[in-house]
Amino acid sequence: MLHWTRIVHEPNKEMSMSLTSHLQELRKKHERLSRQVEAEQRSPGGDSLILSELKKRKLAIKQEIARMELQATA
Numbered sequence: 001m002l003h004w005t006r007i008v009h010e011p012n013k014e015m016s017m018s019l020t021s022h023l024q025e026l027r028k029k030h031e032r033l034s035r036q037v038e039a040e041q042r043s044p045g046g047d048s049l050i051l052s053e054l055k056k057r058k059l060a061i062k063q064e065i066a067r068m069e070l071q072a073t074a
Helices: 011-042 048-073
Strands: none
Touching (some): 011 048
């Protein structure tokens, strides 16, 4: 005998979980870039072009996090 289970779709819950996991990944990337920036700054022969690129990427991620958090509260 087959039993069918009714699946209830909760789009807001799924979207919230997806948003939360995406934000967590962005925060991890931001932290990783922070460590890379610090390492490059401490390096005696640090490359200013690399440092500039790392800082740009870090800022872009920070802005993306802020944008997503703002959307989540709207």
